[in-house]
Amino acid sequence: MGRTLKDNGLSMEALGQDLGLDYYPLHFEEVPESFMMEIAVYGLPVRMPHWSFGVRYIYQLVQHRMGNSRLYEVVYPGNPGRAYLTKGNSLAENTLVVAHVLGHADFSKNNALFKRSQEEIGYRIVEQAAAHAQRIASAIEEHGEEKVEQVLDAALALEAHVDTFKGMRRNLQKQPTNTSVNSNCAFRERYRDLPGEQLQGSDDGQQPGAGAIFSQEQDLLWFIANHAPELEGWERDIFLAVREESFYFYPVFACQIMNEGWACHWHAKLLREADFLSDGDYLDAIKTHSDVVRPHAAGRNVSLAANPYHLGFCIWEKIIEEQGMERAFEIRAEDDDFSFIRNYLTEELAAELDLFEYVAKSDGTVEVVDNGIAELRESILASKFNFGAPVVVADRIDVDGTLHLVHDHKTDGRGLDLRRTEKVLEYVQRVWRRKVTMDTVDAKGAPRALSSAA
Amino acid sequence: MNRPSTFACYEDQEQHWYDLFSRGARDWLRHNEKIGRAVREKLPELIANADVLGSGENTVKVPVRFMEHFRFRLRAPEEQNGVGQGQAKSGDKLGRPGQEKKQGKKGAGGEGEGGFDLVLELKIDDIVDWLWEELKLPNLQPKSGGMRDEDLVREGWNRRGARSRLDRRRSLKEALKRRVVDRDGPAFIDDDLRFRQLVMRKQPATKAAVFFAMDVSSSMRDRDRKLAKMFFFWVMQGLRRQYQQIETAFVAHTVKAWEFNESEFFEVRGSGGTVASSAFGMVNDIIRERFDPSEYNIYLFYASDGENFRDDHDAASSSLSEISSAANYLGYVETPASEDRALETETAEIFKTLMEAGGAAGSFALTDTDAVWTAIRGFFQDQVSEEAG
Numbered sequence: 001m002g003r004t005l006k007d008n009g010l011s012m013e014a015l016g017q018d019l020g021l022d023y024y025p026l027h028f029e030e031v032p033e034s035f036m037m038e039i040a041v042y043g044l045p046v047r048m049p050h051w052s053f054g055v056r057y058i059y060q061l062v063q064h065r066m067g068n069s070r071l072y073e074v075v076y077p078g079n080p081g082r083a084y085l086t087k088g089n090s091l092a093e094n095t096l097v098v099a100h101v102l103g104h105a106d107f108s109k110n111n112a113l114f115k116r117s118q119e120e121i122g123y124r125i126v127e128q129a130a131a132h133a134q135r136i137a138s139a140i141e142e143h144g145e146e147k148v149e150q151v152l153d154a155a156l157a158l159e160a161h162v163d164t165f166k167g168m169r170r171n172l173q174k175q176p177t178n179t180s181v182n183s184n185c186a187f188r189e190r191y192r193d194l195p196g197e198q199l200q201g202s203d204d205g206q207q208p209g210a211g212a213i214f215s216q217e218q219d220l221l222w223f224i225a226n227h228a229p230e231l232e233g234w235e236r237d238i239f240l241a242v243r244e245e246s247f248y249f250y251p252v253f254a255c256q257i258m259n260e261g262w263a264c265h266w267h268a269k270l271l272r273e274a275d276f277l278s279d280g281d282y283l284d285a286i287k288t289h290s291d292v293v294r295p296h297a298a299g300r301n302v303s304l305a306a307n308p309y310h311l312g313f314c315i316w317e318k319i320i321e322e323q324g325m326e327r328a329f330e331i332r333a334e335d336d337d338f339s340f341i342r343n344y345l346t347e348e349l350a351a352e353l354d355l356f357e358y359v360a361k362s363d364g365t366v367e368v369v370d371n372g373i374a375e376l377r378e379s380i381l382a383s384k385f386n387f388g389a390p391v392v393v394a395d396r397i398d399v400d401g402t403l404h405l406v407h408d409h410k411t412d413g414r415g416l417d418l419r420r421t422e423k424v425l426e427y428v429q430r431v432w433r434r435k436v437t438m439d440t441v442d443a444k445g446a447p448r449a450l451s452s453a454a
Numbered sequence: 455m456n457r458p459s460t461f462a463c464y465e466d467q468e469q470h471w472y473d474l475f476s477r478g479a480r481d482w483l484r485h486n487e488k489i490g491r492a493v494r495e496k497l498p499e500l501i502a503n504a505d506v507l508g509s510g511e512n513t514v515k516v517p518v519r520f521m522e523h524f525r526f527r528l529r530a531p532e533e534q535n536g537v538g539q540g541q542a543k544s545g546d547k548l549g550r551p552g553q554e555k556k557q558g559k560k561g562a563g564g565e566g567e568g569g570f571d572l573v574l575e576l577k578i579d580d581i582v583d584w585l586w587e588e589l590k591l592p593n594l595q596p597k598s599g600g601m602r603d604e605d606l607v608r609e610g611w612n613r614r615g616a617r618s619r620l621d622r623r624r625s626l627k628e629a630l631k632r633r634v635v636d637r638d639g640p641a642f643i644d645d646d647l648r649f650r651q652l653v654m655r656k657q658p659a660t661k662a663a664v665f666f667a668m669d670v671s672s673s674m675r676d677r678d679r680k681l682a683k684m685f686f687f688w689v690m691q692g693l694r695r696q697y698q699q700i701e702t703a704f705v706a707h708t709v710k711a712w713e714f715n716e717s718e719f720f721e722v723r724g725s726g727g728t729v730a731s732s733a734f735g736m737v738n739d740i741i742r743e744r745f746d747p748s749e750y751n752i753y754l755f756y757a758s759d760g761e762n763f764r765d766d767h768d769a770a771s772s773s774l775s776e777i778s779s780a781a782n783y784l785g786y787v788e789t790p791a792s793e794d795r796a797l798e799t800e801t802a803e804i805f806k807t808l809m810e811a812g813g814a815a816g817s818f819a820l821t822d823t824d825a826v827w828t829a830i831r832g833f834f835q836d837q838v839s840e841e842a843g
Contacts, residue, residue: 026459052523054481302540366549423524
């Protein structure tokens with residue numbers, strides 16, 4: 001009677017705990033590959049329906065058929081954490097994957113960004129997302145697919161536009177609405193506090209919040225959920241559901257290199273120590289390890305992308321070699337990809353890994369450049385700023401309810417894609433139900449104001 | 455101390471909720487449904503570009519692009535910095551100008567990657583439905599008048615009949631009526647039973663004969679044939695909605711006329727000049743032989759570049775009038791050699807004279823694929839007004 005995955009998994013756990021891994025209990029489940037594929041597409045095992053997931057699903061399916069992608073595991077932080085493994089992978093592969101998952105679980109219990117997001121949104125994201133999906137399903141029943149889809153078109157388009165620094169739960173009253181009026185007038189403040197008095201009553205025919213100046217609100221999902229003039233309860237519910245999931249996704253996104261590197265480091269380490277594996281299984285597992293942790297350039301001379309697994313893995317190995325395991329545990333608790341890359345991707349390591357910076361021009365020329373390690377690091381991080389989205393803020397609401405969005409093109413270095421922006425404004429207008437505008441710059445850097453057709 | 459983890463490794467026989475349906479497939483179908491609707495908004499293009507004839511299928515394949523769920527994105531930069539890995543040193547050129555960069559954009563979305571296209575398969579019937587809605591056309595009715603078929607229809611009731619024609623509701627009603635008077639009578643007696651009656655009645659004719667005639671003289675270019683073919687196809691689809699049974703005949707002509715089957719018809723190439731009367735004469739012969747106007751609704755559609763021999767004018771006119779007296783409608787489509795002279799040709803003149811004399815006919819110019827849409831709309835609207843008039 002050979003060993004089962006459970007036997008190997010429990011042995012791996014015992015080993016990991018001896019070596020200092022600290023994590024919430026995990027629930028492992030082997031699921032069919034088709035289901036793994038959906039988890040990868042939706043980001044969560046059960047998630048709200050939207051046609052855009054269907055498009056990603058087909059890409060995934062085709063890529064998979066062409067043999068370009070293999071899925072090993074998906075793990076959800078929480079208490080308990082939930083890990084899905086692909087049924088049909090070999091025992092050796094899945095044993096390696098269990099070890100990998102232990103690394104992730106340790107990371108997500110201890111890393112500051114993950115800790116904070118879990119404290120805010122709870123430890124059961126899988127169940128919460130399923131509850132969102134359930135509520136949206138009943139909204140579809142009640143209000144029809146078209147209407148729900150319109151709300152999801154807008155909310156999911158703004159998925160990345162949240163402000164994780166300001167936090168998940170925010171007090172609406174404390175927002176500096178009408179600061180210009182209120183703050184400099186102590187009388188008004190005292191007047192407002194009188195029992196039965198309501199300043200800025202809604203019976204004066206104005207939109208609630210109209211004319212208000214907001215402090216450059218970046219959390220557009222929160223902003224629309226709370227200030228849209230005619231948003232209905234169920235629509236707000238959808239916006240807040242999408243927002244909650246975004247808060248969950250943020251640390252996963254912002255710590256990808258660190259987190260994957262950490263998990264790879266741990267599966268490699270646990271594998272080395274795993275005396276309960278047969279030689280054959282050990283070789284199989286090691287082969288899988290080298291498939292995953294492999295520079296994209298392997299077998300070719302150059303690749304125009306760096307494998308985040310490989311990059312993270314190598315940085316961690318270096319840290320542990322030079323600064324010891326204790327320090328590594330601290331770094332995994334305190335850093336995110338930005339500080340991780342800036343602090344620990346040294347010039348020597350970059351050279352060792354053959355990393356190079358290049359400039360790709362729109363005419364197709366790609367030229368290797370050497371502008372120093374600082375710029376190389378920023379190039380790695382460039383796509384990660386602001387949840388990977390342009391910096392857009394809600395600037396003000398006019399008396400007629402028009403919402404003005406402003407793109408911070410100085411921070412982003414260039415203007416928005418105008419065609420796409422107009423389409424998103426159309427989505428947003430359908431839930432805002434008033435005109436929505438966006439200030440950005442065009443290709444020449446000249447100011448450009450776009451607006452939804454309303 | 456950590457609690458131990460749990461492992462669930464299911465057996466294959468077990469059924470799980472995720473086996474029951476695929477969310478990915480559900481959302482993909484929804485995407486396709488939306489694309490279908492977007493395609494529908496481009497009906498004129500669809501009609502003009504669908505390569506429909508000859509396939510012998512009931513569907514049209516339309517290449518479409520995936521829908522994009524839009525996000526705020528930065529404008530595509532002139533220059534983009536990236537980090538690669540491998541043996542390369544500063545100043546190395548890794549790509550050549552003109553090489554289209556086909557790298558998928560990494561990030562939250564998966565949208566925007568090139569690579570493969572979607573081919574949507576649309577039912578011809580659906581397209582015709584859309585066409586009908588788009589043109590706000592009522593359902594066409596078969597022409598009435600002297601044209602009748604005999605058929606059995608239900609009419610009235612009888613106290614005797616075959617078991618299968620027993621009308622239960624009617625019989626029960628009779629029984630109730632009887633028991634109002636005779637309260638203690640039996641539930642049913644034979645006299646209560648009512649049977650549906652069938653009688654022979656004349657019905658409006660539901661058969662049609664459609665003639666497609668085409669000038670295949672050397673002046674007709676491939677493009678002209680293609681335009682004519684598109685028009686013929688959609689006209690046929692429209693007529694199919696109107697008649698239960700349609701028979702077709704294909705006549706090609708130069709100075710002489712021949713009858714062909716459908717597949718050969720569009721391939722025929724002739725040489726020499728254009729004598730339309732040859733085709734019209736043949737259509738008259740076929741009507742006499744095969745399609746009795748009292749049984750068939752007859753349609754003729756004729757495509758030509760309009761350059762008919764002048765000497766043929768009288769022969770063609772009289773032959774066409776003869777068809778007209780037997781037919782519901784005559785349609786002329788011209789694929790003119792020059793756009794600005796459309797429908798000013800010899801053949802157009804013949805049709806014009808016929809229309810002025812009160813014949814049910816229409817002329818349409820097919821200068822390009824866009825004109826196919828206009829012509830089809832014109833034809834169907836003619837049909838509706840004919841019916842109203």
